[in-house]
Amino acid sequence: MANAALATTGPRTGPSTGRLATVAIIILLVLVALPRIVDPYQTVLVTYGLAMAIAALGFNLLLGYTGLLSFGHSAYFGAGAYTVAFITRDLAVQSMELCILGGLIGACVVAALFGFVCVRHTRIFFGILTLALSQVLWSLAFKFFWVTGGTDGIRVAYAKLTLLGGMINFAGPGSYQRFVFAYYYYVLAVFAIAAVVMWVIVHSPFGKALQAIRDNEVRAGFVGIPVRRYRWIAFIISGTFTGIAGVLWVPLNGLTTPDILYWPFSGELVFMTVLGGFRNFTGPIVGAVLFNYLKTYAVASSEYWQLLLGVVLVALVLVLPSGVVGTFARLGRRFARRQ
Amino acid sequence: MSEVTRRNFLNNLAVGAAAAATVAPVTYFAGPRPAHAAIKVKGVVPDKPFKTGHITFLTGPANLLGEPGRKGHLLAAEEINAEGGFLGKRKIETIMADEAAGTDANVKELRRMKLSEKIDLFTGVISSGNTPALGPVAEELGLLTMFNDGCTDFLFDKAVPNPKYVFRVTNIQSADGVTSAVGAAKAWPNAKRVASIQPDYSYGRNVHEHFMLAYQKLVPGATSVSEAWPKLGTTDFTPHITKLISDTPDVLICGVWGGDYVAFYKQALRYGLFDKMKVATTLAFGGQPHAIGKDHPEGVLAGVHANYFFLHPAKGRWPTNDGFVERYYKRWSEYPSFESDGAYASLYLLKAAIEKANLLVGGWPEDEVIIAMLEGMGMDTPAGYLYIRPDNHQGYKDAVIGMTKNNPAYPFPVWDPNSIITIPIRDITAPPNWPKPGTTHNESTAAANWLKTTWLT
Numbered sequence: 001m002a003n004a005a006l007a008t009t010g011p012r013t014g015p016s017t018g019r020l021a022t023v024a025i026i027i028l029l030v031l032v033a034l035p036r037i038v039d040p041y042q043t044v045l046v047t048y049g050l051a052m053a054i055a056a057l058g059f060n061l062l063l064g065y066t067g068l069l070s071f072g073h074s075a076y077f078g079a080g081a082y083t084v085a086f087i088t089r090d091l092a093v094q095s096m097e098l099c100i101l102g103g104l105i106g107a108c109v110v111a112a113l114f115g116f117v118c119v120r121h122t123r124i125f126f127g128i129l130t131l132a133l134s135q136v137l138w139s140l141a142f143k144f145f146w147v148t149g150g151t152d153g154i155r156v157a158y159a160k161l162t163l164l165g166g167m168i169n170f171a172g173p174g175s176y177q178r179f180v181f182a183y184y185y186y187v188l189a190v191f192a193i194a195a196v197v198m199w200v201i202v203h204s205p206f207g208k209a210l211q212a213i214r215d216n217e218v219r220a221g222f223v224g225i226p227v228r229r230y231r232w233i234a235f236i237i238s239g240t241f242t243g244i245a246g247v248l249w250v251p252l253n254g255l256t257t258p259d260i261l262y263w264p265f266s267g268e269l270v271f272m273t274v275l276g277g278f279r280n281f282t283g284p285i286v287g288a289v290l291f292n293y294l295k296t297y298a299v300a301s302s303e304y305w306q307l308l309l310g311v312v313l314v315a316l317v318l319v320l321p322s323g324v325v326g327t328f329a330r331l332g333r334r335f336a337r338r339q
Numbered sequence: 340m341s342e343v344t345r346r347n348f349l350n351n352l353a354v355g356a357a358a359a360a361t362v363a364p365v366t367y368f369a370g371p372r373p374a375h376a377a378i379k380v381k382g383v384v385p386d387k388p389f390k391t392g393h394i395t396f397l398t399g400p401a402n403l404l405g406e407p408g409r410k411g412h413l414l415a416a417e418e419i420n421a422e423g424g425f426l427g428k429r430k431i432e433t434i435m436a437d438e439a440a441g442t443d444a445n446v447k448e449l450r451r452m453k454l455s456e457k458i459d460l461f462t463g464v465i466s467s468g469n470t471p472a473l474g475p476v477a478e479e480l481g482l483l484t485m486f487n488d489g490c491t492d493f494l495f496d497k498a499v500p501n502p503k504y505v506f507r508v509t510n511i512q513s514a515d516g517v518t519s520a521v522g523a524a525k526a527w528p529n530a531k532r533v534a535s536i537q538p539d540y541s542y543g544r545n546v547h548e549h550f551m552l553a554y555q556k557l558v559p560g561a562t563s564v565s566e567a568w569p570k571l572g573t574t575d576f577t578p579h580i581t582k583l584i585s586d587t588p589d590v591l592i593c594g595v596w597g598g599d600y601v602a603f604y605k606q607a608l609r610y611g612l613f614d615k616m617k618v619a620t621t622l623a624f625g626g627q628p629h630a631i632g633k634d635h636p637e638g639v640l641a642g643v644h645a646n647y648f649f650l651h652p653a654k655g656r657w658p659t660n661d662g663f664v665e666r667y668y669k670r671w672s673e674y675p676s677f678e679s680d681g682a683y684a685s686l687y688l689l690k691a692a693i694e695k696a697n698l699l700v701g702g703w704p705e706d707e708v709i710i711a712m713l714e715g716m717g718m719d720t721p722a723g724y725l726y727i728r729p730d731n732h733q734g735y736k737d738a739v740i741g742m743t744k745n746n747p748a749y750p751f752p753v754w755d756p757n758s759i760i761t762i763p764i765r766d767i768t769a770p771p772n773w774p775k776p777g778t779t780h781n782e783s784t785a786a787a788n789w790l791k792t793t794w795l796t
Contacts, residue, residue, distance in 0.1 A: 039454065039455065040454050041450060041451055041453075041454030041455040042455075044450055044454070045447075045451075048447070142539070143539075145541075145544070150540060150541060150544070151468045151540035151541055152468065152471050152491075152493060152498075152541050153442070153471075153472065155471075155475065155498065157475065158479075159479075175479075176479045176480060253443050253446055253447075254446060254472065254475060254476055254479075255442075255446075255471075255472050255475075257442050257443065257468075257472070259441050259442055259443055260443065295440075295444065296444070296447055296448070296451060299436055299437060299440040299444050299447075299448055300434075300436055300448055300451060300452075303397035303398055303435075303437050305437060305440065306398070
């Protein structure tokens with residue numbers, strides 16, 4: 001019984017793949033048209049949201065699909081971001097593709113190392129371990145200021161970067177507007193690829209095995225799933241996705257600071273995923289975009305922005321435990337039944 | 340420099356307020372214009388509001404510095420608006436955001452202010468961790484910016500080495516540590532064992548480095564015997580305090596600031612730290628004056644970020660300050676701090692630049708013309724004479740520091756008038772176009788290199 005109950009709370013396969021693909025393509029078309037409709041600032045905000053959505057997708061592979069709550073995903077976001085900062089500063093790399101490759105490797109290595117330790121435990125012990133290890137990276141970035149710039153961080157000027165192997169560069173006047181426009185499409189493309197890859201992963205036999213592990217670890221072990229190894233692989237994939245988000249985020253922000261390695265940032269990733277709903281594939285995506293708007297406008301509109309975010313979080317947990325997407329899906333189903 | 344002895348070098352550094360008062364009067368000063376002196380505006384100026392974005396600490400322990408900055412800005416805006424706004428037409432409208440949201444959120448908010456709210460000017464910013472992030476963004480956006488503080492040398496040494504749109508009004512950070520070193524060396528010339536407690540980020544490291552550099556030149560044989568690096572925002576200083584006491588220093592240099600400093604001195608009192616060593620600070624009087632209680636010990640070198648304390652220049656000596664303190668007190672029922680002075684002077688500097696630019700080109704001047712006017716501009720501000728250096732867009736004024744003393748006229752400790760020293764800024768900072776880090780040297784700042792190569796050896 002308990003297993004059945006758990007299974008129903010996991011991410012659903014939802015409507016048929018064909019219908020889902022149609023909806024996804026419509027949303028993608030809207031996103032493609034977006035910069036021509038809204039002002040540049042909104043374009044920047046959506047770019048931030050899409051980058052964070054990749055991180056939240058990665059995060060949710062652990063939380064929603066494997067049943068592991070990580071409180072240290074800032075580490076992989078930061079690993080991606082700092083790798084970009086190091087290779088642009090020290091190796092004079094300009095190509096964004098090389099940055100992505102570098103950040104991917106950086107985040108992957110860190111996730112493999114940390115994951116190796118963390119997946120030996122579950123529940124609160126897993127959470128505490130991920131938190132502790134991410135804080136190690138934070139203190140390294142914070143204290144080794146002659147390498148990392150400390151709290152000043154490392155600057156990564158978008159103007160020095162090139163996209164698509166040097167085909168698009170941002171030298172000369174009016175470059176910021178051009179960057180906003182071009183970079184939006186760049187991030188959108190990476191996001192689309194990441195979302196499709198994640199979709200394939202969670203619907204593959206491997207993804208199903210992860211869900212089996214989440215629902216009943218002992219039973220999954222009995223049917224022959226190498227539980228710890230699968231968790232480790234899920235951890236690495238999760239960390240790498242978050243790392244790619246970090247890579248994409250750096251040129252937007254203009255610099256890396258230890259803030260992105262600090263535990264509240266891990267908390268933000270959890271917040272995003274809970275906001276959208278970790279029981280749906282699309283929940284983290286919606287949550288990341290929404291959270292980005294929420295925090296930006298909370299900071300802009302009130303000095304009580306922390307209070308506002310806190311109230312939203314409490315309300316979420318109490319009233320909308322399945323997140324925005326989960327709640328809408330439920331309302332939609334209820335509506336359809338009435339029809 | 341080689342013919343100067345250590346003693347008269349020190350004496351020359353601290354020439355007192357008299358020098359500042361001898362500066363010839365200029366047309367522009369920070370404060371409302373006398374009724375008869377209204378300027379003539381050339382050409383047609385639109386009456387569109389002048390939108391200003393102001394990011395400062397509205398919450399948290401750093402609010403002790405953010406709040407007076409906000410109040411200084413609003414006071415200046417209200418005064419200018421009472422005259423009809425810039426050029427009598429464009430009223431200042433300010434939108435605020437909380438700096439405590441973190442560097443990355445500040446970057447995002449600055450972009451929002453420019454791209455979405457279409458601000459004409461960006462001001463504020465307290466933390467040295469934030470200006471190096473926000474400066475380049477302002478340059479990218481082509482947004483006229485007057486930082487009140489966040490005065491790290493790093494901003495114009497490295498982050499924005501050739502600023503076009505970005506200016507900063509309060510004194511450069513390296514001057515802060517050096518000012519405390521000069522004050523400490525004058526007060527306690529035999530204090531050789533130096534301990535240091537600094538917030539663990541760029542500001543703390545800057546203070547520690549520049550204090551030690553200057554102090555070791557001024558007090559031969561001075562050595563560092565203890566260092567404590569509490570994280571910014573720490574509320575428990577006990578382990579640091581006991582460590583400092585156990586290392587038996589003669590003098591402690593403390594760069595802890597804002598609410599952190601209040602927590603530090605109250606805890607230090609319990610351990611008798613102030614009886615066991617002399618204490619020099621860079622920002623004890625950096626927040627709102629009433630934030631420090633009467634329980635604060637006397638005889639502590641109380642820094643103001645090398646900028647301004649409301650009792651100096653003393654009443655009657657510098658009318659710009661008298662009027663400012665009076666109006667500020669009337670408006671906010673409290674006394675101003677150096678952040679108030681910086682934020683207040685920022686808007687008046689801009690006002691003067693806009694008026695000059697208008698006389699030159701007529702109508703509402705382009706940013707480029709305003710910037711050309713700001714470069715090299717001098718002005719009488721409450722703190723004294725302020726000069727915006729054209730090479731790095733950095734504001735310079737003579738540095739001040741004094742000793743704490745309880746005066747029955749105020750419900751908080753103030754400076755002992757006999758202890759205040761004023762140091763000509765040119766004596767403690769690198770001159771224009773001094774090589775920046777990463778060019779002919781690899782010191783952390785241009786000032787550090789200048790100190791090492793030109794001060795007494």
